Amino acid sequence: MYLSVRNDSFQFFYYYSGCCFQHVTPLLGRHLFGAISLQRCKQTMTCTSSLICNCCWRTGNNSFCEAVTKCNRNRWGIRLSPSRNNRKIYCQCRSMQITVEEQQQQQRSVCTLQFKNVGLDVGKVPIIRDINFSLFEGEILCLLGPSGSGKSTILRIAAGLTRPTEGFVYYQGKELIGINEGAAIVFQNFALFPWLTVSENVELGIRGTKSKIQRKAKAEKAIDMIGLDGYENAYPKELSGGMRQRVGFARAIAVEPELLCMDEPFSALDVLTGENLKSELLRLWQAGEIPTKSILIVTHSIEEAVGLADRIIILGKDPGHIRSLLRIPLSHPRDRKSRSFQNLIDQVYTLLSRPDATCLTEGIPVMASKKLKNTFSAPSTKLVSQESSKYPTLPSVRIGSVAGLLSFFGDERVIDLYRLGQRLQLDVDDLYPLLEAGVILNILKVTEGDVMLTDQGSRFSVASIDDKKSMVREALLQSEGARLIQQIYWLLRQTKRVHRVPEELILDTILEKYFSPSESRRQLEVAIEWGRYAELFGYDAPSGELFLDEDPQQGE
């Protein structure tokens, strides 16, 4: 059970037999007055005393009794404890000096959105699998993960724009079917209609049967709140990127959504504009100026996730799945230079860069590395191995870029991942594929938030071009992560005489069984690029055929 205090009321929430009950007790002066409405059973009861309020109600077979007591001046309290006989719940006094943080913490127990074993297949291609999480009131939850891990898909499912093919989504306790009327989305690319003014764009999002005047009033309020007043009649082309995204926010806020979904809302903006908008949004949210109860945000930026979120879900891919749930135990405003903030950044980097280690906990999270253990007192952690698909996804990078990465090591053998990202001015989403490729090629090793040059990597960085090629060739033929390239190479060696294979054959028989059509094409392009570098096979663009670079007889 928990209790939250508003200016004029106490709000009680508690759980019994798996159900959440809620009622609001008005507080007049220092007295409590009756009119308790019990949300779940729709009963309204009136209490008599101004100082001690006792009430009972019945829901089905369960009886409850409650007393709210003033224990001394300005200290009101309630504690419920189930008794053995006739299931009474008794109240006792307790200090109610509840801080804003406690209140937010408590509100989190009310679930806005819940994903239960959610999966999505498009055709035969699995996009996401076994997605389980809850989003609570008062909470900002970030979805973080590499490109293609299903972040936007999960967001679309939460907004009811995409229907999952497996599992259930619950919104406010009810199964979500169709569009989520309580949610609004802010998109990365603003998604404004260029032929409509700011005001018209914002009004467009307001649903329901409201009159034109009501819609206009709501739009104006949202426009004011987001700092766009004066621009009501401007067209999107007259606005800067930051202003356009403000329109995107105003449109979402005008709907008065309880759930605000944001798909990389700041990534198309320059850093300062993004930071400014982020802090303004955070201020509106914290001050309760927007009716939004929960925020679900997709981001590629670790710093953004650690800066904003109460919890971060880290996703893996092939197909998209939850690898970790991480709590950010910092209050706002967060000091980015603080040690705790920097530690969390390191930890998230570590989790993102170790696709082999999946860390899941039941309920609230979490940690996967030694460093994490220092920060969180998580009750239990179980490591599970990532389910491997037949062909691990090849990271979409050029071998030359991986080789270029080595030059940033200089004399060092080990570099902190986060610092490496900063040194290269790369987001984790850009750095991650480079590291993955380095690991596949056995030239890099990623451990505990650090990236380390292997012995092979040290040799590679000073090797001649020919030697580099043969090192890559050797690694590709041995590495687990390069199974696709090995399969193509094997196929070419098996074909009689000409040793040529049309790309369609590889797409149809190998790739499209495991990847979406666009990802299949991307995988083929990466395989060709890497195969060419290693001189394992080549590609003839006019005929669209892959061919063996050597005569297989010579190798035997």
Ligand SMILES: Nc1ncnc2c1ncn2[C@@H]1O[C@H](COP(=O)(O)OP(=O)(O)OP(=O)(O)O)[C@@H](O)[C@H]1O
């Ligand atoms: N309707 C669809 N048809 C085919 N493939 C799809 C469809 N929707 C998503 N996918 C694929 O599912 C995967 C996950 O897509 P999604 O956009 O959710 O990932 P993401 O993590 O948001 O990626 P990014 O960070 O690049 O936006 C991608 O490989 C994408 O190509």
